Amino acid sequence: xxxxxxxxxxxxxxxxxxxxxxxxxxxxxxxxxxxxxxxxxxxxxxxxxxxxxxxxxxxxxxxxxxxxxxxxxxxxxxxxxxxxxxxxxxxxxxxxxxxxxxxxxxxxxxxxxxxxxxxxxxxxxxxxxxxxxxxxxxxxxxxxxxxxxxxxxxxxxxxxxxxxxxxxxxxxxxxxxxxxxxxxxxxxxxxxxxxxxxxxxxxxxxxxxxxxxxxxxxxxxxxxxxxxxxxxxxxxxxxxxxxxxxxxxxxxxxxxxxxxxxxxxxxxxxxxxxxxxxxxxxxxxxxxxxxxxxxxxxxxxxxxxxxxxxxxxxxxxxxxxxxxxxxxxxxxxxxxxxxxxxxxxxxxxxxxxxxxxxxxxxxxxxxxxxxxxxxxxxxxxxxxxxxxxxxxxxxxxxxxxxxxxxxxxxxxxxxxxxxxxxxxxxxxxxxxxxxxxxxxxxxxxxxxxxxxxxxxxxxxxxxxxxxxxxxxxxxxxxxxxxxxxxxxxxxxxx
Numbered sequence: 001x002x003x004x005x006x007x008x009x010x011x012x013x014x015x016x017x018x019x020x021x022x023x024x025x026x027x028x029x030x031x032x033x034x035x036x037x038x039x040x041x042x043x044x045x046x047x048x049x050x051x052x053x054x055x056x057x058x059x060x061x062x063x064x065x066x067x068x069x070x071x072x073x074x075x076x077x078x079x080x081x082x083x084x085x086x087x088x089x090x091x092x093x094x095x096x097x098x099x100x101x102x103x104x105x106x107x108x109x110x111x112x113x114x115x116x117x118x119x120x121x122x123x124x125x126x127x128x129x130x131x132x133x134x135x136x137x138x139x140x141x142x143x144x145x146x147x148x149x150x151x152x153x154x155x156x157x158x159x160x161x162x163x164x165x166x167x168x169x170x171x172x173x174x175x176x177x178x179x180x181x182x183x184x185x186x187x188x189x190x191x192x193x194x195x196x197x198x199x200x201x202x203x204x205x206x207x208x209x210x211x212x213x214x215x216x217x218x219x220x221x222x223x224x225x226x227x228x229x230x231x232x233x234x235x236x237x238x239x240x241x242x243x244x245x246x247x248x249x250x251x252x253x254x255x256x257x258x259x260x261x262x263x264x265x266x267x268x269x270x271x272x273x274x275x276x277x278x279x280x281x282x283x284x285x286x287x288x289x290x291x292x293x294x295x296x297x298x299x300x301x302x303x304x305x306x307x308x309x310x311x312x313x314x315x316x317x318x319x320x321x322x323x324x325x326x327x328x329x330x331x332x333x334x335x336x337x338x339x340x341x342x343x344x345x346x347x348x349x350x351x352x353x354x355x356x357x358x359x360x361x362x363x364x365x366x367x368x369x370x371x372x373x374x375x376x377x378x379x380x381x382x383x384x385x386x387x388x389x390x391x392x393x394x395x396x397x398x399x400x401x402x403x404x405x406x407x408x409x410x411x412x413x414x415x416x417x418x419x420x421x422x423x424x425x426x427x428x429x430x431x432x433x434x435x436x437x438x439x440x441x442x443x444x445x446x447x448x449x450x451x452x453x454x455x456x457x458x459x460x461x462x463x464x465x466x467x468x469x470x471x472x473x474x475x476x477x478x479x480x481x482x483x484x485x486x487x488x489x490x491x492x493x494x
Contacts, residue, residue, distance in 0.1 A: 168185075196209065386406075
């Protein structure tokens with residue numbers, strides 16, 4: 001059982017080590033692919049999410065500008081401008097723009113009439129556009145642009161402005177194919193950067209908006225070169241920059257509504273570390289689960305093996321019992337008649353003629369009278385006592401058996417000489433002649449008659465040797481029992 005337990009423990013340990021090595025090897029081999037797929041999927045998802053958020057942020061000022069440009073009231077007001085008092089027109093314009101300013105809270109909401117080139121915001125008339133000024137090129141560019149609106153970055157030129165960069169949405173107001181005014185909103189650079197900062201903190205990325213002139217870019221020249229190489233605006237463009245221990249994954253996405261680029265930069269070193277940590281945790285978890293499974297299998301195997309072993313032991317004991325029962329005499333434990341014959345014959349057949357064996361047969365004198373006088377239970381005890389006395393006179397190489405009710409047989413192997421044989425027979429006679437004392441103190445007088453024949457001189461096979469020994473036994477009884485006789489010489493001892 002100890003060997004079975006040790007085998008089960010060794011089996012569990014070996015299987016556990018093999019499985020752990022296999023799991024670690026597979027996990028390590030697929031690490032790079034998993035990492036890059038994970039990084040790209042996460043980065044793409046973040047970029048797509050941010051893209052829609054940024055686009056939605058820019059779409060609102062565009063929608064406000066377009067809505068203003070298509071307002072019937074504003075068109076009618078502009079068409080009637082030359083018929084109105086300048087102060088009256090300005091007050092109506094201030095009120096109109098102020099309502100939008102209060103509602104959306106942009107840096108400024110403005111309108112420029114193409115008839116007078118007057119620029120209004122929510123505070124009133126700001127300035128008159130100087131068409132020859134290089135600072136007002138946006139005006140002519142918007143008029144010549146085929147699109148309904150455009151965007152441009154410029155410094156804040158309104159009175160009281162901070163001179164910081166602002167994003168202008170310039171939307172044309174059309175009437176019968178003619179541009180009668182340009183209106184729109186201005187979003188300050190600070191507001192734009194604040195929005196980007198909020199999303200950067202929320203998604204743990206670095207964000208940058210790049211316009212066609214790259215005025216709002218905070219990236220280095222290497223990334224700007226990548227932007228310049230990004231020609232297909234209908235596809236997402238990504239690349240990796242490796243800087244020592246840090247690795248950045250950059251995605252450039254074009255925003256059609258404003259014709260700008262959104263650049264999201266993710267530090268994948270941290271993500272890679274997280275993946276490594278997750279793989280390690282997964283390996284440890286799988287190792288524990290595998291160990292538990294193997295332990296359960298080992299315990300089941302051990303219990304099963306123990307039961308099988310016990311069953312085999314039971315079967316072996318039962319087989320031994322059946323074998324013993326088939327060859328042993330149940331009363332004495334000696335070989336029975338058939339087994340005695342078979343075993344003795346095997347020894348004789350395997351012996352050479354240089355060896356000498358003596359076949360001895362004996363019975364208890366007047367045993368029927370003992371049974372009649374003391375009863376069969378006492379007779380059985382005397383038979384058992386005789387069996388014990390006989391086996392004590394011979395070594396393990398000799399064969400002892402019971403071949404009848406009170407008849408016994410012995411093959412005394414490797415007899416050195418006749419004198420030794422006679423000494424052994426006489427000692428056997430003396431031993432069997434000793435009284436048997438019962439538990440109640442009753443003394444039973446017993447004796448035996450013995451006949452012997454030697455191999456190979458008086459028989460090479462069992463039958464011949466047995467018949468000659470039986471004749472010698474008969475001779476002993478004829479001479480008065482309680483002695484022995486050797487066949488042919490009829491040497492009698494008493």
